[in-house]
Amino acid sequence: MATSEVDLMRELYHEHAAALWGYCLRLTSGDRARAEDVVQETLLRAWRNPRVLDQSGGSARGWLFTVARRIDIDEWRAQRVRPEFPTAELPETPTDDKTDELLQAWIIADALSKLSDDHRSVIVHCYYRGESIAGAARILEIPAGTVKSRLHYALRALKLALEESGVSA
Numbered sequence: 606m607a608t609s610e611v612d613l614m615r616e617l618y619h620e621h622a623a624a625l626w627g628y629c630l631r632l633t634s635g636d637r638a639r640a641e642d643v644v645q646e647t648l649l650r651a652w653r654n655p656r657v658l659d660q661s662g663g664s665a666r667g668w669l670f671t672v673a674r675r676i677d678i679d680e681w682r683a684q685r686v687r688p689e690f691p692t693a694e695l696p697e698t699p700t701d702d703k704t705d706e707l708l709q710a711w712i713i714a715d716a717l718s719k720l721s722d723d724h725r726s727v728i729v730h731c732y733y734r735g736e737s738i739a740g741a742a743r744i745l746e747i748p749a750g751t752v753k754s755r756l757h758y759a760l761r762a763l764k765l766a767l768e769e770s771g772v773s774a
Contacts, residue, residue: 610655614651614652617651617665617669618648620665620666621665621666621669622644622648624666625644625647625648625666625669625670625673626640626644628670628673629641629643629644629647629673629677632673632674632677633677639677639680642680643673643676643677643680644673646676647669647672647673647676648669650672651668651669651672712767712770712772713767715770716763716766716767716770716772717729717763717766719762719766720759720762720763720766721762723755723759724755724758724759724762724763725759726745727741727745727752727755727756727759728756728759728760728763730744730745731752731756738752738753738756
């Protein structure tokens with residue numbers, strides 16, 4: 606649109622939007638969502654039809670109201686032809702095929718394989734086997750402070766490995 610058309614559209618909106626909103630709200634029996642849709646579609650059609658922008662005063666408002674009424678009638682007719690029935694149950698029961706879990710396990714296993722043996726072992730003991738820091742230290746035969754620091758750096762390395770494979774946090 607040329608700048609003058611943009612200005613005309615802005616002027617059309619400022620002059621008629623409030624009246625159009627009220628009219629559409631009455632058309633839709635107070636259904637605000639439907640009224641918003643009708644107003645939006647009406648203004649979109651006005652934007653696509655530049656000759657309406659050149660009309661001044663009541664003729665532009667009349668055009669907008671006529672278009673809004675026709676849009677509302679079309680929506681009402683479409684609902685009669687294809688009525689929607691709300692239901693509490695989904696028509697199809699989704700199945701849990703565990704694909705996402707398997708894919709995540711595969712991605713994490715691949716990232717873990719890129720870590721050093723020391724880092725991998727503290728992650729496996731603390732996160733996968735559920736060992737405490739003291740329990741992991743006892744099993745790995747290293748001090749608890751070493752387990753903590755290795756775990757810290759192992760998680761950072763794991764995050765970097767995951768980011769390198771395209772997984773974002």
